Amino acid sequence: MRAILAALAAMVLLAVAPLPARAQACPADSELAYICGVQKPEDVLRLADTPFLVSSGFTPGAGLKLVDTRRRVAELWFTGAAEQVVRDAAAWPQCPGPLDPALFNARGLSLSRLDDGKWRLLAVNHGGRESIEVFDVDLAAPRPRLAWRGCLPMPPGRWRTPSRALPMARSWRRC
Known part of the structure; x- marks a missing residue:
């Protein structure tokens, strides 16, 4: 639990400064071990009982980051790769098409367990x-x-703000 709290604190601290174009070193200090690679995290959720967190990124293209708390590494999670786009047009017929990862500007996050043991992640997008x-x-x-x-x-x-949009989306049938 302490490692997760330290990771969350480090992501918040790193959110206040823009990332340079080149790789940034994130040396630990006496109290915190930093995680590089997140961009303006708005929300951070723990992925059930795993060592992983998901972080939103409130800037165009920041999207979702998968954070490995063991290795203290954050990486872009939704890249738009073919295996990551599995459209369910029957459940979401009003959706015009796949999300553009270059514009994905994630804000509010919500995670809930589905009946099949998988999880449903909702993300408010402004990109x-x-x-x-x-x-x-x-x-x-x-x-x-x-x-x-x-x-x-x-x-x-x-x-919509996350507090108004996510409850509305959660009320939809879990497909």
């Missing part, structure tokens, strides 16, 4: 479109897997 992006998370592998399933677009010209 390219105002929407709630829907992901399935599989924790069975040594490294969690993420699959984009669809989205719930906000009406044109309007966007």
Whole structure:
């Protein structure tokens, strides 16, 4: 638990300064071990009983980061690779199409367990479109897997804060 709290504190501290174009060293000090690679984290969630965290990134292209608390490493989680795009048009027919990872600007996060043992991750997106992006998370592998399933677009010209948007999306049938 202490390692997770230290990782969260380090991500908050790193969020106040922009990352340079080149790799940044993150040496530990006497009290904290820092994690590089996160960009303006808005929300951080623990992925069930695993050593992994997911962090949002509130800047275009920052998207979602998978944080390994054992190795103290953060990496871009949703890259838009073919195996990460598994659209469920029947469950999310109003979604215009896959999420553009270059524009993905994640803010609010919500994680809930599905009936099949997998997890549903909702992320409020402000990049390219105002929407709630829907992901399935599989924790069975040594490294969690993420699959984009669809989205719930906000009406044109309007966007919702996480506190209003996520409960609305959670009320949808868990497909």
